[in-house]
């Protein structure tokens with residue numbers, strides 16, 4: 001739409017611009033006029049009459065250039081007119097010759113050239129306008145001759161240039177004078193400056209002259225003035241040329257008696273313009289356009305003057321009217337333009353009106369759409385609100401259920417713990433094998449209770465149901481007290497653990513129960529992530545002037561990734577590099593507890609981690625009902641601290657003798673307690689090996705166990721990767737693998753099966769199921785063994801259902817077969833060919849086939865020999881050598897040991913029975 005508006009605007013503007021040009025429909029005629037002299041009245045009259053004439057034709061554009069008596073200037077000006085491509089060129093030439101080339105140039109270019117008043121020495125021009133100057137000279141001479149009966153002498157004052165009027169006026173005068181006997185003598189002078197003229201008069205005998213004939217009225221007046229000044233004016237009679245009106249004009253001088261007569265010489269300005277117009281319009285015109293001349297003397301000067309004055313008045317009137325017309329025209333154009341502008345504005349207003357209507361309609365439509373969208377949004381918002389409410393209700397219900405359940409847990413747990421305590425008391429000192437199991441149960445019950453307490457705290461914080469109970473506490477002593485349990489652990493792990501304060505007497509209001517949890521949380525984190533021989537410190541810094549105390553908890557542990565610092569205090573967050581057991585709410589609770597004290601907690605991590613708890617030391621932050629007497633404080637019923645190092649204290653029972661014939665199990669588990677539990681339980685039936693995951697693969701290759709039990713979340717390589725590697729490697733591919741993990745989701749299960757695991761058990765697991773699963777896996781392996789050992793040759797032929805193990809056996813058999821006749825072929829060489837160590841080969845074959853490798857090779861040879869005895873006619877020695885026995889005797893002994901009869905009797909019995 002804005003494009004449309006722009007378009008309308010431009011159309012209007014253009015139409016205004018074009019319509020403002022009054023000469024739109026008339027073709028403009030450009031006329032250039034070169035005037036040779038510009039000072040005298042006659043020339044001014046010529047220019048004026050041209051301009052008046054021009055004003056009658058609105059389409060004529062007249063430009064006048066004044067050459068100021070300079071021929072060079074006049075030539076240049078004509079050149080400019082040529083360049084401007086004027087339609088008609090009018091020239092009043094200064095002289096006859098030097099001007100010719102430029103006039104011919106214009107003429108040759110096709111520009112019509114009109115000469116006015118003066119002629120040139122060429123006929124290459126279009127027309128001439130002017131009076132006949134020979135006739136002027138003749139008229140003056142005839143007048144002088146007619147005015148006397150006596151013979152007279154004439155002083156002729158000529159023009160100074162070689163223009164055609166100068167020459168012709170003199171010529172005409174002389175022609176008549178020669179004819180007229182009355183004119184005796186003519187003396188011609190050229191220079192007409194008054195001083196010179198005066199000098200000339202001095203040299204001449206004035207009485208000698210009767211008449212002075214001047215080239216024009218100006219010269220005639222000067223001549224009269226000089227004679228008058230000398231007192232000679234009365235003796236002379238003066239005749240001029242031009243017959244101009246005005247005070248100094250020839251007509252006035254005649255009336256004043258200064259001149260006898262003057263020849264009216266018309267300028268021809270108006271005629272030249274008329275002619276130019278006609279030429280431009282293509283009319284046929286005459287080349288020579290002669291203007292009439294008249295003699296003005298005492299008899300007609302008055303009439304002439306009156307006529308002139310009349311003409312002048314008319315001329316002025318005409319000019320006034322023209323001016324009025326011009327003004328009217330201007331007014332017309334202004335009004336016309338105003339009208340057009342008004343029309344254009346009207347058009348714009350109309351367009352805007354249309355646009356407004358259109359816009360209003362669009363806005364209305366958009367409004368309707370908006371209202372609809374609004375309604376939808378409101379509806380959706382209401383829906384979301386009700387869903388949110390629903391979610392909140394259900395969440396609250398779940399949380400209430402969960403909180404209730406957690407509370408419910410506490411009672412049975414407490415009962416379990418107190419029962420345990422009494423059993424423990426009973427058994428204390430005895431050598432009961434259940435003591436270590438009791439320890440495990442006790443510790444884990446406490447752990448469970450702490451977790452439940454944390455969860456309940458979390459819930460209370462969420463519900464804002466915490467009611468602080470603060471009491472005056474000595475911060476340094478409080479810190480010492482809480483740290484006592486941790487000092488034990490520090491000593492055991494050679495961790496430097498210090499508490500220092502810049503004000504050991506500082507007392508402030510604390511909810512000891514809550515702050516105790518904060519301390520416990522921060523310190524147990526520090527101990528969890530600080531390696532043995534590390535450093536942990538609590539530094540209390542009191543800022544008296546700020547009424548603030550900062551408690552710094554620093555450790556030299558693994559630190560926290562920078563990008564995770566922000567999220568550290570969010571509930572259920574666990575840092576990337578944290579592979580320890582953690583609920584993820586401890587730090588969140590700590591922050592909430594600190595904030596309940598109007599304090600704040602920050603964390604920094606450079607080398608190790610630093611938590612800074614800032615607390616206000618003034619009392620005004622707490623309401624009076626929050627403050628209790630220090631004596632009424634219930635000491636925190638804190639569950640004793642447990643450390644991984646202590647969890648690992650579960651006594652590791654080492655079976656006295658590891659029997660080579662016992663099945664072996666590799667337990668890959670990083671939770672020390674669980675791994676020891678499994679070790680102790682399974683160790684009763686099997687040979688067990690433990691790995692925390694860091695060296696699981698190496699151990700598997702080394703030990704070639706009969707079963708591997710593997711956790712998934714392990715430091716270093718994860719369980720999937722361990723399982724996959726084991727199943728891909730020839731040495732270990734046969735080992736049944738059990739994944740034992742807390743990850744119970746479908747994806748993890750699938751991933752486990754894909755990695756080749758034979759069984760996927762999730763925690764908490766039933767030990768009975770585990771042990772039964774191990775038994776089943778071992779039983780299946782036994783069945784396979786039986787199958788493999790009894791189908792040695794079948795495996796080679798029937799590879800239809802081959803698996804890794806069958807392929808291995810088949811490959812092994814082929815290697816043995818290829819070296820049958822080589823009695824030097826040893827187990828070492830075989831292992832080398834298989835690219836494994838002798839021990840690994842031994843263990844693999846033992847696991848797969850239940851035999852040691854030499855037994856297996858021997859069995860293979862004997863089986864083959866047996867087939868040869870049955871199916872070929874080779875003699876005993878031949879069969880012995882063909883199957884790699886060093887002597888027939890050794891073959892016979894071995895054969896008899898395995899099958900109960902010697903090769904000879906075996907063949908005999910066979911043939912007899914056939």
Ligand code: FRU
Pocket residue numbers: 037040042043117118163165166215216217241242265
């Ligand atoms: C003016 C004038 C006139 C004369 C004409 C001849 O410059 O001298 O007086 O008639 O020129 O060209």
